[in-house]
Amino acid sequence: MGESVNLEKALEIIKKNMTSLIILALVVGSIAALITFFLIPPRYQAQTQILVSQSEEAENMNNQDIETSLQLIGTYSDIIQSPIVLESVINNLELDRSFSSLSDQVEVNNQEQSQVLSVTVTAESMAEAERIVNEIVGVFQEQVTGIMNVDNVSILSPPNLEADTEPVSPNPLINITVGTVFGLILGLVLAFSRAYFDKSVKNEEEVERHLDIPVVGSVSRIEE
The missing domain is CATH 3.30.70.1130 (EIF_2_alpha)
Structure with a gap:
């Protein structure tokens, strides 16, 4: 039961941070692409x-x-x-x-x-x-x-100059893929770290889940 609850919570964290995960993966992948094409000389x-x-x-x-x-x-x-x-x-x-x-x-x-x-x-x-x-x-x-x-x-x-003129490195596909995966992993680490250290209760459902008591009422936020 505990494992299913933990899995459910993990999926909830991923779902809640899905947009930031995708953005971070794309950003790091783009940085890897820029480094590959403009900073690393071909070999x-x-x-x-x-x-x-x-x-x-x-x-x-x-x-x-x-x-x-x-x-x-x-x-x-x-x-x-x-x-x-x-x-x-x-x-x-x-x-x-x-x-x-x-x-x-x-x-x-x-x-x-x-x-x-x-x-x-x-x-x-x-x-x-x-x-x-x-x-x-x-x-x-x-x-x-x-x-x-x-x-x-x-x-x-003897070597043939016309045989293969394609560079052997860097490999754009591998570098961009590694960068994207690294960005995704980094996003997951940040998302789970934030969820682990965040002890605040944000809604009635979290009160019931953490305290295991029913919520009989709530006070709405009053906007000034």
């Missing part, structure tokens, strides 16, 4: 893939060559993101950023048991992202020959 991604192989001729490769290449994947991933590669990229392209800043823009991934490394760069323009990822791959190919004394790296798929 673009360019990606290229590198093939690691132990032999230049695919028909001459055996299981041992493939296994050796797979073991080198982790090492090559570390080299790509190392200062020897990224600082060379900064100098070659005359980028106005530090090694750690550029490192945050670079992501290297590899599917399990795959000889392909995917290098992804995120930047404020698609052209810049493509320029940086191309330079990273070029510098890596030069450096890995001297570091590892091997020549087993080739570009599998």
